[in-house]
Amino acid sequence: MDGLISFFASHHAIRAEAVLKRNGLAAQLIPGPKDLSPNCGVALRFNYAIREEALALLAAKNVRIDGVHFYRPRTDNWNLFQAERR
Amino acid sequence: MPMIYFDNAATSWPKPPAVRAALDEYFGEAGGNPGRSGHRMSVAAARIVENAREVLAALFNASDPSRILFTHNATHALNLALYGLLRPGDHVLTTSMEHNSVMRPLRHLEGLGVEVTVIACTPDGRVDLEAVRRAIRRETRLLVTTHASNVAGRLNPVGDLAALAREAKIAHLVDAAQTAGSVPIDVRETGVDLLAFTGHKGLLGPTGTGGLYIRDGLTLAPLLRGGTGSDSAHETQPEFLPDAHESGTLNLAGIAGLGAAVRFLLEIGIEAVRAREQNLVAQFLAGASDISGITLYGPKDAALQCGLVSFNVGGAVPSEVGLILDESFGIMARTGLHCAPSAHRTLGTFPTGTVRFSFGWFNTPAEVEKALEALRQIAVWAAREAAVSHQEAVKTWTA
Numbered sequence: 001m002d003g004l005i006s007f008f009a010s011h012h013a014i015r016a017e018a019v020l021k022r023n024g025l026a027a028q029l030i031p032g033p034k035d036l037s038p039n040c041g042v043a044l045r046f047n048y049a050i051r052e053e054a055l056a057l058l059a060a061k062n063v064r065i066d067g068v069h070f071y072r073p074r075t076d077n078w079n080l081f082q083a084e085r086r
Numbered sequence: 087m088p089m090i091y092f093d094n095a096a097t098s099w100p101k102p103p104a105v106r107a108a109l110d111e112y113f114g115e116a117g118g119n120p121g122r123s124g125h126r127m128s129v130a131a132a133r134i135v136e137n138a139r140e141v142l143a144a145l146f147n148a149s150d151p152s153r154i155l156f157t158h159n160a161t162h163a164l165n166l167a168l169y170g171l172l173r174p175g176d177h178v179l180t181t182s183m184e185h186n187s188v189m190r191p192l193r194h195l196e197g198l199g200v201e202v203t204v205i206a207c208t209p210d211g212r213v214d215l216e217a218v219r220r221a222i223r224r225e226t227r228l229l230v231t232t233h234a235s236n237v238a239g240r241l242n243p244v245g246d247l248a249a250l251a252r253e254a255k256i257a258h259l260v261d262a263a264q265t266a267g268s269v270p271i272d273v274r275e276t277g278v279d280l281l282a283f284t285g286h287k288g289l290l291g292p293t294g295t296g297g298l299y300i301r302d303g304l305t306l307a308p309l310l311r312g313g314t315g316s317d318s319a320h321e322t323q324p325e326f327l328p329d330a331h332e333s334g335t336l337n338l339a340g341i342a343g344l345g346a347a348v349r350f351l352l353e354i355g356i357e358a359v360r361a362r363e364q365n366l367v368a369q370f371l372a373g374a375s376d377i378s379g380i381t382l383y384g385p386k387d388a389a390l391q392c393g394l395v396s397f398n399v400g401g402a403v404p405s406e407v408g409l410i411l412d413e414s415f416g417i418m419a420r421t422g423l424h425c426a427p428s429a430h431r432t433l434g435t436f437p438t439g440t441v442r443f444s445f446g447w448f449n450t451p452a453e454v455e456k457a458l459e460a461l462r463q464i465a466v467w468a469a470r471e472a473a474v475s476h477q478e479a480v481k482t483w484t485a
Contacts, residue, residue: 004479008485030405030409031404031405031408031409031412031421031422032405032422033403033405033406033479034403034404034405034421034422034423034437034438034439035403035438035479036479036481041422051482051483055483064485065485066484066485067481067483067484067485068481068482068483069479069480069481069482070478070479070480070482071478071479071480072478072479073406073409073478073479074402074406074471074475074476075406075409075410077467077471077475078410078414078467081467081470082414082463085463
């Protein structure tokens with residue numbers, strides 16, 4: 001997943017995850033990267049390509065979001081790093 | 087993968103089996119409303135509440151159980167103390183290590199005409215007693231200090247601060263959110279005037295419970311007014327304790343659990359809890375100081391801090407460390423800003439924050455060793471990533 005949605009409060013993050021998953025879209029809650037948004041403890045990873053569909057679904061359910069980011073975190077390299085060390 | 091829970095400063099987990107049993111008993115056997123009706127279920131519920139009040143009074147060595155008021159959490163207790171005591175024109179002193187549960191009410195009271203002075207602490211979170219003494223003036227009504235910082239863990243010298251306040255004839259409010267149940271507190275020996283605590287952290291009880299101890303002779307204006315089950319012929323709030331500050335039905339199930347939790351702790355002894363947590367902190371500090379790339383914050387001395395540690399891994403931001411700890415090692419930590427922006431500014435960790443491990447009675451040295459091994463691997467990864475890659479992140483849409 002190469003997109004991230006940040007929120008003002010976990011209330012909205014948890015609801016957003018449910019909305020996307022209910023509509024068959026991939027979504028994963030992660031610790032909110034402070035460098036992207038200082039507002040909330042959790043953020044939601046999703047596929048950046050479907051951002052317009054995702055935003056429309058969230059807006060329809062009154063889920064408030066802080067921002068949408070193109071996001072490829074370095075932590076994705078962690079599993080490669082561990083595999084190399086084995 | 088076994089779970090390792092290192093977020094006891096947010097809420098303790100697991101709770102003792104006796105707490106779960108007490109909740110079950112309350113829901114199945116003694117679910118009346120105390121003081122409202124005189125029937126046996128009402129009396130049974132009243133006994134649960136008064137028993138919890140008694141064991142809390144014993145825990146803090148309060149002179150009289152009626153000086154312990156139940157609240158929903160430490161934030162509620164702190165608000166009750168601050169709004170119950172401070173009036174426009176008053177001056178209040180606090181430190182730069184306080185949590186937002188103190189800072190936000192104080193900033194609001196500032197808007198209502200209360201003067202607020204924040205004493206700057208050292209970069210390792212220490213408050214200078216002389217600076218506090220110098221800041222006291224004629225209008226000073228209250229000194230508010232945390233017992234231990236939720237970010238850096240440093241324990242404040244509560245006895246010295248209380249003595250200083252007593253000498254200046256001002257009240258001293260202590261925020262014991264991080265220490266009640268895990269660090270001994272004696273309100274009579276220290277001379278603390280007001281002690282705010284939560285039930286769901288070190289006290290090992292359910293969320294939605296907490297309380298405020300008020301010294302004999304000190305009076306607060308109520309934060310809430312309403313039915314208390316007492317003095318029912320009158321439309322004015324009762325002035326006696328604890329009813330003056332306990333309007334509306336209490337969190338009875340939560341208090342049943344809290345009472346059982348405190349009895350569990352009194353049986354173990356708070357000194358034993360403190361010793362266990364201090365050993366885990368010492369083990370972590372010794373191991374982490376040998377890992378290249380780890381920066382520790384706070385006193386870095388287990389004797390000077392409560393059961394929590396704050397750190398960063400060079401080349402990584404706290405949320406990256408938290409994600410790997412959770413997903414690859416099953417270790418649950420808190421990352422980022424811990425609701426205390428002023429404390430982070432003091433420590434030099436604003437706005438990125440820190441990774442925080444907070445230990446509890448049920449944690450073990452083996453878990454700390456596993457966490458240290460995880461951090462050794464993460465530190466190597468982070469140093470390499472910092473050299474070869476950067477995080478790709480572009481904000482493309484803003485609310």
